[in-house]
Amino acid sequence: MQTFSKRVSMTVVKRLPKYYQYLTDLQDQHIEKISSKELAAMMGLTASQIRQDLNSFGAYGQQGYGYKVKELKEAIRKILGLDLQYNCIIIGSGNLGHAIVNYERFKEEGIHFKAMFDVDPDQIGKKVGNVTVYHMDDLDAFVAHHKIDICILSVPQKVGQETTDRVVELGIKAILNFVPLDLTVPDDVVVESVNITDSLFTLTYLINEEDDDE
Structure with a gap:
């Protein structure tokens, strides 16, 4: 059970599966990194919203580099509890x-x-x-x-x-x-x-x- 769930709004939580799906698709396309701006354009959000959402669960991106697709996907997978059965x-x-x-x-x-x-x-x-x-x-x-x-x-x-x-x-x-x-x-x-x-x-x-x- 994730201890931060009480502090993060359900609006953000409900976006997590969408992040997970997009990152899965990116990984399937062998894309290794993506910026918040690029991810936002794909998802119909703003770059600041992407950063704000993901910062609710920890610091995953690197300034000037963006996000490592595989690492971010695995992080969200664990946040969603999909590493369990x-x-x-x-x-x-x-x-x-x-x-x-x-x-x-x-x-x-x-x-x-x-x-x-x-x-x-x-x-x-x-x-x-x-x-x-x-x-x-x-x-x-x-x-x-x-x-x-x-x-x-x-x-x-x-x-x-x-x-x-x-x-x-x-x-x-x-x-x-x-x-x-x-x-x-x-x-x-x-x-x-x-x-x-x-x-x-x-x-x-x-x-x-x-x-x-x-």
């Missing part, structure tokens, strides 16, 4: 759950899917890649015998909160929420919500706003 479960074995399990990048970054859970009898016992779909009745016993760090929630809205309550009772402290619902959790549980509907409706608004401007 995480066990995940997915509750809800629909299309979204399948897509998440099949995304190879997660395994490369130390995120391992141990099981999926559902109540649909047609799904129970099936495998998504190497991940077995279990019945929700097996959730408690499975979590009791496996260290689970993250639960990904993709269930109908009407059971979103009660499923969350059950996950919290089992001691899981991190939830990635795809349910269009503001979940209530204790202070020691972290939730990151991804509302695809909200994002799509924002796009429809912006499209129509552009049409109005024209």
Whole structure:
């Protein structure tokens, strides 16, 4: 656990994965160094914002030289905790759950899917890649015998909160929420919500706003 997380704003923290992705792309292109100005141009930020963000976690750049891509990427990787291993479960074995399990990048970054859970009898016992779909009745016993760090929630809205309550009772402290619902959790549980509907409706608004401007 990073001790500085309480002092750094969530706005900066949420930009870290973007930095990590851009640095990964640069490394794949065999680019060894980059200036804050060049990185800012790529990311749509300012050079001063780049320096300010990265200085929140330590001094990584050299004046007149910039940043060493590999070193900065590895530093951010550690800040994000991607040098560790995480066990995940997915509750809800629909299309979204399948897509998440099949995304190879997660395994490369130390995120391992141990099981999926559902109540649909047609799904129970099936495998998504190497991940077995279990019945929700097996959730408690499975979590009791496996260290689970993250639960990904993709269930109908009407059971979103009660499923969350059950996950919290089992001691899981991190939830990635795809349910269009503001979940209530204790202070020691972290939730990151991804509302695809909200994002799509924002796009429809912006499209129509552009049409109005024209």
